[in-house]
Amino acid sequence: MPSHQTKIAAETDCATVSCENCGIFQLCHSVGGDTDLSVLDTIVKSRRTMKRGEFLYRAGDAFRAIYAIRGGVIKTSIFASDGGAQITGFHIAGEVLGLDAITAGRHGCDAVAIEAASVCEVPFALFKELGKEFPDLPYKMLEIMSRDILHSHELMLLLGKKNAEERLATYLLNMSSRMAKRSFSATQLNMNMSRSDIGNYLGMAEETVCRTFSRFQEEGLLTIRRKQIILNDLARLRAKVYRR
Amino acid sequence: MPSHQTKIAAETDCATVSCENCGIFQLCHSVGGDTDLSVLDTIVKSRRTMKRGEFLYRAGDAFRAIYAIRGGVIKTSIFASDGGAQITGFHIAGEVLGLDAITAGRHGCDAVAIEAASVCEVPFALFKELGKEFPDLPYKMLEIMSRDILHSHELMLLLGKKNAEERLATYLLNMSSRMAKRSFSATQLNMNMSRSDIGNYLGMAEETVCRTFSRFQEEGLLTIRRKQIILNDLARLRAKVYRR
DNA sequence: CGTTCACTTGAAAGTGTTCAATTACTGTGG
């Protein structure tokens, strides 16, 4: 579990697990059946590696492609006219980005790498072409978007109804289960995002995030080691998610 | 503009404007071209009228159909395990409901009529059938979902970053523009939802909604007449949307 | 015509934010 912090965290896994971590690949596999997959391979191989701080796209950019994350973490955020921003998600391997741009024809949010990352770029025009050969493809995409909407709704519930402890607990458990799903540790989280980003995402001040982390640590729920958070008691953390 | 409060507010308009208010119809028109539209007519004619308080579907119900609202207002809400609820939207004529259920195969939220309403029910299986004849159809649906995601993101920004005044101002202007888009008055809003519902949606207590309404009225921004809100100064209201 | 529910308003209490100061870490250059 040590030191390859400059490397892309999940990249190797993504390769070894025959790219199960990569959404589009998954998609294609589940759709392709015995059909010739050579075209798909071509598309998926148009990869891109990103350094920390690099933008995948910016709000206002013309919509050309959708992106499947192969490794690393990418954050998306929207902006109010007054400059205020709201982070709408931290996205990890296997998740698909850019779908919110379909309607407007341009991206509504910024997508920026929080740590070194790797993405598959699938031009939307090409995606539509493929839809002709694999009629299930667009419906798979509907499923993915449907999942996005569910995620949004959960975040709304969090932002609208939960207090600081409930927010942070929810967030940690969400991260934990998403990591576990991709066969990372469920209890040792590398929180590469800053406290400030977490606060922005959860709708609370950076300081409140810190204080809540500290309180959780005092209560023995977790251990803070730099950016690494070790969850010591998932059960008790789960109890924090809902109002007492 | 007077009294037909028990009638479905937009139903008549929907008919006269050759059903432009109805999302699915719009959808079909934009897709159909000169092709035989008789099947579409059949589907769209499977309408349903709803009384205030009636459920279109409940969280957990099996996903069978998607719904386009022809008239009235339907609210959707999700539930936390502890019983807490978050209203995720008030939906009016022309909007499509039920799409968030595609992934899970069952609905994740309740949809209930706030006032008498009328909806077109489109069985999803049938929708998929139609997709074969009209290949653009699923992509149109992607667009609609993309719009939903954008809406969700905006609400997140509101819930995460805005204070009471900004929230209510945003909400009123949003309602205003949606009504205007469907050729209703932009300044005379019939807020059929309760203060409590508004509060829930905006992530604030019912009392705070009242107080904010009162303050806006004192400032001359609007006039409160029962459920009817008259916006007297859109410009000044817009200035309230962002932080001073 | 009274009962009920929704809305409104007041005052007290919490919770989280803001401002400010301190400490810890990261990365850079000597």
Next chain:
DNA sequence: CCACAGTAATTGAACACTTTCAAGTGAACG
């Protein structure tokens, strides 16, 4: 390898905003 600078994280204390609790008003409806 260490010192330094700059950034991120943490903690404290005062303050602001919203919530909560409580009471009162008004409309709606049987």
